[in-house]
Amino acid sequence: MAYRETAKVRDRKALTEQRILQASHELVAEAGFAALQMNQVAQRAGIATGSLYRYFANKETLAAEVFRQATEIEVDHVRRCLQQADSCALSRLEHALQTFAERALKAPKLAWALIAEPVDPAVDQQRLHYRLQYANLFACAVQQAIDDQLIPQQDPMLSSTAMVGAIAEALIGPLAQQAQDPTHAITHTITQFCVRGLAPFRYSVTGASL
Amino acid sequence: MAYRETAKVRDRKALTEQRILQASHELVAEAGFAALQMNQVAQRAGIATGSLYRYFANKETLAAEVFRQATEIEVDHVRRCLQQADSCALSRLEHALQTFAERALKAPKLAWALIAEPVDPAVDQQRLHYRLQYANLFACAVQQAIDDQLIPQQDPMLSSTAMVGAIAEALIGPLAQQAQDPTHAITHTITQFCVRGLAPFRYSVTGASL
DNA sequence: ACAAAGAGTGAATCACGGTTCACTTTTTCA
DNA sequence: TGAAAAAGTGAACCGTGATTCACTCTTTGT
Known part of the structure; x- marks a missing residue:
């Protein structure tokens, strides 16, 4: 076993999660939950669409x-x-x-x-x-x-x-x-x-x- | 010109339109406009999906x-x-x-x-x-x-x-x-x-x- | 430096539902 | 009765947007 999550990674992940939530919040505040679209969120958070699913099981959970x-x-x-x-x-x-x-x-x-x-x-x-x-x-x-x-x-x-x-x-x-x-x-x-x-x-x- | 709409046809069409509106109303009353789906409407009104579009230009209009x-x-x-x-x-x-x-x-x-x-x-x-x-x-x-x-x-x-x-x-x-x-x-x-x-x-x- | 393990990617896939259209059936009138 | 016109049909098509997945990139401990 040559890998174990370290503080550095944990912090980065936490930060990304925050960015996702922040981006989502902005979208909702601008135009409601209808505007909460996965690739919009990803784009605004500066990550790839697929990465979202490392943080939230699905859109429902994120919302x-x-x-x-x-x-x-x-x-x-x-x-x-x-x-x-x-x-x-x-x-x-x-x-x-x-x-x-x-x-x-x-x-x-x-x-x-x-x-x-x-x-x-x-x-x-x-x-x-x-x-x-x-x-x-x-x-x-x-x-x-x-x-x-x-x-x-x-x-x-x-x-x-x-x-x-x-x-x-x-x-x-x-x-x-x-x-x-x-x-x-x-x-x-x-x-x-x-x-x-x-x-x-x-x-x-x-x-x-x- | 071997066809001109006659009373019989007009009445039938009016009836069908009523059935469409009735079916739509029921669906909305049961579960809101989200349930107003074109093939559901057609099915309940007893006609084909395509026929809906002879009566209403599109879903927006019907709704x-x-x-x-x-x-x-x-x-x-x-x-x-x-x-x-x-x-x-x-x-x-x-x-x-x-x-x-x-x-x-x-x-x-x-x-x-x-x-x-x-x-x-x-x-x-x-x-x-x-x-x-x-x-x-x-x-x-x-x-x-x-x-x-x-x-x-x-x-x-x-x-x-x-x-x-x-x-x-x-x-x-x-x-x-x-x-x-x-x-x-x-x-x-x-x-x-x-x-x-x-x-x-x-x-x-x-x-x-x- | 290397291999294992996870993290990141984004194009491809899938599901859903509205709309279209080539075709069949019905109606009308000469 | 026959041909023109319209009405009816429903399977195929399409756009949208969520989800997946085969792949690459990073990180970590030896």
Whole structure:
């Protein structure tokens, strides 16, 4: 036996894998999973098509991993918003929604790919998994708000899903008109819509928010 | 010239075209536009693959027509709800949302295909067109409610889009758990979420709806 | 320096599904 | 009835894009 993987090789392989994932991420962010084509990925990563298959068993696996990483980042952002301990559950939720909305609006193709684009069973399963994480995060905040009697009793999961849907549709749906209003105004409006949906009785008759 | 299309032939052709559209509609309703494959359509319609092309120039055209017809039906349902003159704008809107939600929940695959599934440019353009009709209908009701001072000033189009998104996501998104609650309860809940999103100050402190 | 083992390559292959077209069948009318 | 015109057929064709594989290049330990 005259060969055993050494650190140098391991590092190079790790680097190549990173380049593959990076290239894939770029393609998806630019034009969705439909643009994730094996020789495009290879070309952008600077390797041969065949080499891809030394790193990922098949396209499904690669796509699922790209999806997983991308969603992880998004979920982390939202989680961080919800962990700030310096305000009430409802404000934190509002902040998280706003972040979610702003990030979606800044990278609409990516957001669409993660939220809605159908790909294949493996990715759809990943999507389900991370969707659950998302929904759980929001739902958890909703539950806290309920416990704190800031909003009335309701199914937190359903509300959470509805809020994600409202934001997604308004910002990246087919009718999302590009930047008629400035970014911040539009995300604020839609966030307010969501929060009001949860919490009718915390708002005064003049409609002023918390 | 020893041939000119006669009534008999015309009728038969019309019938065949109907069968093609019917078969296509079934396939889409069962598994989305991805299942709209030319030889599947032909088989279900009981004709040869080649014959399809005597009726539709290509798949794009067929898909667009299937989409158009299906959406027309849905839009009509909603329009009818909004035309009832016997109640206030907000009640009508609520009724329309409820109808939209119930129909989506009963045929989720079809709803998904019409609302979200990406197909091809021709269909996407149709989608944009009918989405606009949809949004306009809801937005019109929202505007009326604003004029009647039932809800505060807001961008009716944005609210309308958000409501459609909330319903779609909650009912047919990847997290749409099948029938945990009875149909009516779930559509009612989500409808209420939407209406509250519009109209904070019409609700009393107890959270009772109009 | 050499041989074993893995890593890298990219042209060839394969699967899938839309489209075509040479052919058959049906319809119409003189 | 016969010939023109159209309708119907389905196997062959084609483009696209994932996957394979026979080959070359690198790396490693003796």
